[in-house]
Amino acid sequence: MTQPSLSVEERDDRVHVVLNRPDVRNAIDQAMVDELHAVCEGLEATPRLLVISGAGGTFASGADIRQLRERGRAEALAGINTRIFQRIAALPMPVIAAIDGYALGGGAELAYAADFRIASTTAKIGNPEVGLGILAGAGATWRLLELVGETVAKEILLAGRVLNAQEALALRLVSEVHEPDALLEAAHVLADRILANDPAALMATKRVLAAPREAHPDIDLQEQAVLFESDAKRERMTAFLDKRGPNRTKK
Template sequence: MGGWGQAVSLDIEERGDRLVVTLNRPEKRNAIDAEMVSALHDVCARLEREPRLLLLTGGSEGIFAAGADIAQLRERGRLDALAAINSAIFARIRALPLPTVAAIDGPALGGGAELTYACDLRVCTERAVFGQPEVRLGILAGAGATHRLPALVGEARAKELLFTGRRVNAEEALRIGLVNRTVADPADLLGTAHGLLDEIAKASGLALRLTKLAVDAPPGAHPQLDLVSQAVLFEDEEKRRRVTDFLDRKGR
């Protein structure tokens, strides 16, 4: 893993413009435990210092993440809830400087689903399943689903899913906007996700960062944030080069 220590709950591959992070607790169906949360914080710290694209996947075992580790969850009390163990890392992933893509094969349930919502885009196989079963365990989906899911699929549909714990298959997920793309063959999942990132990587890095900030900003930040961001980009040398290249190609 080259400089990443002993984060055995994650496999990390470094590529030139991106990190590929694979959840690695197959014996626990990639349940999100304290060690994985800590390892994800290390990943975020690196990407905050050295911004790159992120591809997050559950590997090839037909499971993305079965949620929080239930054994650990049973022992947590109110102070653990207030510590925002999962919600803090998911918020940190959401706030990463450059776009993130989750590649989902098989179930993404509870905290596993919320981890995918924290990413900017989602690609899944036809055997992917999403669900928020928390209310059936006597808790709520407290790591982002109550506000990220309505933003993705609309308030009424999100409430239905949160109130009932009903699972959503890949076909429905694509139809309601929960995922961006689906693939029939699991062998094509990572290639499709990398292809999406390849398209994103063609853009100006600064334009991507400021676009992500603008999209994720609260409504009250607009249009002022857009104006300031555009002012910064208009003075950027990368913008001048790209526009000049475009005009040169058009004039040929």
């Protein structure tokens, strides 16, 4: 019987997915892609925050080279990894990638699709695809430009630069760095901080952030119009004002 490629822990407010092929450094194969689609289907139906990490001290070493070697034009155009990473990026609630050890190739592109990236001190992030005769075709050529800028993106994509944790932090590719044994706890602390906010406001903000420039400001106003009529807005603002009391206008 084939072992699952993912280990999935479900909570009321979040789902923690562990990439679980440690014998091949969590290389992303078709089975893992299929299982990630199933996770996304559940999170689209019942929105919850997603935490993604890897087993065995590695986030993901890349796409499974044995499968990748056999793929041709049709598979390239199908965008096997591209589609799942797009789906993860478009999930209604925020996504956190907890990067321990290697996040290379498709593993790095999976991390780039997350809303938040935090890293362990052992993290190594890069895209060595050109050395294998292909390009980083599952999001790196445009997400990485947005995340770190053209100069660094070209160093990574064309010259094979691999970022360590401190370099990634300095570039704000990751927002936090922790010791490996503290990484998952830090991911859940970040999740708690995010989830202290109103879910509808979180989802609306994520949709607005993903909208093209020409959609603004109309999309902001439309989303705000819905939130302005919500019970959560009234309850949260009332609680805020009650907490501050009569001195609330003072700075």
